[in-house]
Amino acid sequence: MKEIWVYIETFNKKVKKVSLELLTKANELSQKLSAKVVAVYIDKDDLDDTISKYGADKIVHLYNKDLQFYDSQIYTNALYNLIKDDRPHILLIGATSVGRDLAPRLAAKLNTGLTADCTQLDLDEDGLLLQTRPAFGGNIMATIICPEHIPQMATVRPGIFDAKKLEKIPEIEKIEFELEKNCTTKTLEIMKKNSLLKDITESDVIVAGGRGLSKKEGFDLLRDLAKELNGTIAASRAAVEAGWAPQEIQVGQTGKTVKPKIYIACGISGAIQHIAGMKDSKCIIAINKDKNAPIFKIADYAIVGDVYEVVPKLIEKLRVLKQ
Ligand SMILES: Cc1cc2nc3c(=O)[nH]c(=O)nc-3n(C[C@H](O)[C@H](O)[C@H](O)COP(=O)(O)OP(=O)(O)OC[C@H]3O[C@@H](n4cnc5c(N)ncnc54)[C@H](O)[C@@H]3O)c2cc1C
Structure with missing residues (x-):
């Protein structure tokens, strides 16, 4: 059975809204593909039941008790190791600061394509993901496909899709992973650039x-x-x-x-x-x-x-x- 994966971004134990929007879209696409929707998140702790309220058939929780902040190398490698052999058909990631950092690193490691900042997603009759985004400074809309490699990867801007509740009882898998020993960078602190501005x-x-x-x-x-x-x-x-x-x-x-x-x-x-x-x-x-x-x-x-x-x-x- 094909799988559509959604990377669930978390911050301070809360799920980013864009991840729920992507779960809704993944459910819509899954009907056309007869695919399973899998939500994956990386966090030291378990989250509450938000993800299951937005329609995941399966939730994969990658954890390590020493995880603190988002880290490019640690997160990329954890996800890469999880999906490198058993690749999903589609992988969707929110086009947030984290998603824009994580998705291209992961796509490069997986040797697949990535369409960044999509504003529309659909499927063609062969199940190929039609990934539409503004191009040339927003003067045209380009629809991009990735016919040769999987996962077909896209980042999607927050606010494009609605997040609709869809109660499912998901299968839950918890996987402990090893933290990289030879990371070249380490996140010490996360500071808001402008505390007056909300997202x-x-x-x-x-x-x-x-x-x-x-x-x-x-x-x-x-x-x-x-x-x-x-x-x-x-x-x-x-x-x-x-x-x-x-x-x-x-x-x-x-x-x-x-x-x-x-x-x-x-x-x-x-x-x-x-x-x-x-x-x-x-x-x-x-x-x-x-x-x-x-x-x-x-x-x-x-x-x-x-x-x-x-x-x-x-x-x-x-x-x-x-x-
Ligand atoms: C490729 C491309 C991409 C673009 N992307 C974006 C984008 O992402 N976002 C975006 O916003 N624009 C974008 N633009 C620009 C867009 O075309 C407009 O130029 C821009 O949105 C105009 O901004 P504005 O409405 O603030 O200014 P204006 O069009 O100048 O409008 C100002 C308005 O304020 C009113 N006004 C003036 N004084 C007062 C007052 N004292 N009280 C009440 N009303 C007053 C006027 O009547 C007028 O309607 C893009 C353009 C291009 C070509």
Whole structure:
């Protein structure tokens, strides 16, 4: 029986949302392939039952009591040793910082192909994985196949697929592995680059700013609104290019794809490349002083006005509501 494997990324004993999104996609693909879905994670400790709630037929837990942090060599070798002989048909990994480090190393060791940063996955009639991703700076979408080697490996951006609950009773296998003795690197500590920034792909509420803010300080105001809603800030590419926000919080075709419960677009026109990254948000609120701004076409709530007048009023209202 063919197998579709999903690498489950964990941090502080929690499963990254993208891994659950990939489990959902793997289940969808498994129906076409009649394949088994296998989730694999590497952690010192057992996780709770999150993985089984998202549809794994089997969970493989690789562990060693001395494991501390993610380590490129240790993780690559552990996974390589696990799958080198009995290779799965497909292996999916989240395109996170860890996934982007791990997947190419693993693909090279396995002598197989890898399509990084996919935004779409499907199967052709022969069971080949159709791996679609933006190419040439996002100007075209390319569909890539790996017909000669297995596993067919892809990393997928967070937020592309929905994570849907699917209760299964998985078979569980725990395998202890030896830590590499001659690692050339050692992770001593993991520090957040910017403690003010949360991962926009994991946030339920996003307040995003665009060129309409007209200055960097505009993001301080958005941060105040985000704080009231227990959310985080994001930006359009124009705001990033202006130097008002870091690239890691850019939403869109060449940024991140997000699907929060609430997306508040402030001074963002709604260019197609921006919309590509946020159109599946559950509720879109747009604030723009141009009543004809394209963003209003996809907005659930349209507020025609100046961000510097509307946002302080929203913050004030929220503070009153909380009293
Ligand atoms: C290959 C390619 C990839 C791209 N990838 C991305 C991507 O990943 N993400 C992305 O965002 N863009 C991307 N872009 C750029 C995209 O085409 C747009 O240029 C960009 O999204 C515009 O950003 P913006 O909406 O902030 O700015 P603008 O389009 O300039 O819009 C600013 C808006 O603010 C409004 N406004 C002005 N002042 C105020 C005010 N005081 N109050 C309220 N509203 C106000 C204006 O009416 C206007 O609608 C890409 C482009 C290309 C060619």
